[in-house]
Amino acid sequence: MIIYGVTLLAVCTLTGITAGKILGTLIGVPANVGGVGIAMILLILAGSYLNKRGLIDVKTEQGVEFWSAIYIPVVVAMAAKQNVMGALTGGPMAITAGITAVICGFALVPMLARIGQDKAEETEKTASQATSA
């Protein structure tokens, strides 16, 4: 049933967000410490465990997949509720600071991607061999 998938997703989300909140309180940070990340890992682990045991049918999967597909509209709605005017009226310093941070981030992607790339390439090769075979 579709609702089983939605329930699995809901339970994982709530557990993860709660864990993130507790973790935040424990280390004294006024933010959720990786709640979404923890929830995702829970869903990945629960999903593969249930899959191996054959406990997930197509309908159950659809319950999760619907929300995964609705993700882009959610992001569009999120963009539509940003304080864009606030960002643009923040003055040249705020804009320059934001732009500089983004440029640094983009520039560091290829640099960090090189770390441990050899190992990654090996596995990529084996993966592509596996798919071609």
Add this chain to the structure above:
Amino acid sequence: MYDSLLHVTDKYNLVTAFAFIGVTMWFSYWLSGRFTKGRIHGSAIAILLGLIMAYFSGVFTGGQKGLVDIPLLSGIGLLGGSMLRDFAIVATGFGVNIEELKRAGISGVIALAMGIFSSFFAGVAVAMAFGYTDAVSLTTIGAGAVTYIVGPVTGAALGASSEVMALSIAAGLVKSILVMIATPFVAPMIGLNSPRTAVIFGGLMGTSSGVAAGLAATDPKLVPYGCLTAAFYTALGCLLGPSLLFIIMRAIAG
């Protein structure tokens, strides 16, 4: 007439939001196919349209929540709010390959640390160039360049002035919006095309909304990988901002 319309859209606000966002997406995909032959992804156009509409809504209503400030469209706040956003992001994790994730693990942790430091010091350098000299203001503005949540959290902890707090939030907003817009265009240049680079990207940029939207417009398959590391970024920033980063700044700026 307007009253009864408002009554319906208010009572059925989430349904109104689904209709409105759906039409926006249809229009964006039509623009993408008709004028760019699909080169600019429909979702990238939809996100950009969302931001433009949010800007004009801010100009006309004077509010801070984009389209949500228009009473007819209050449901956008629910659809784009943190509850459904997190719910949908977690759902994207269902398609994640565990092996890919394990392989990217350590690079992701390094990316998180480097992302916070590089954004912070980029913000500090700009603040210095604009004439700020005291450690509290510099740290707050630098923290704002990390994310718009880390900025005010750090500023409040250090007792920064409200003007500096506002600037730090604005810097974080600019970062988040720029990541949304620029990622699909920059992605080919920086090799952002695999789960591993998406994990690194998420750790370096960190802004949850920016990473989520930027990757969605680049390749929806990469979304869960980037969001997984980005989920830890703001918290790590809040942890480091008023502590380690401030201590460093106090040593530098005195």
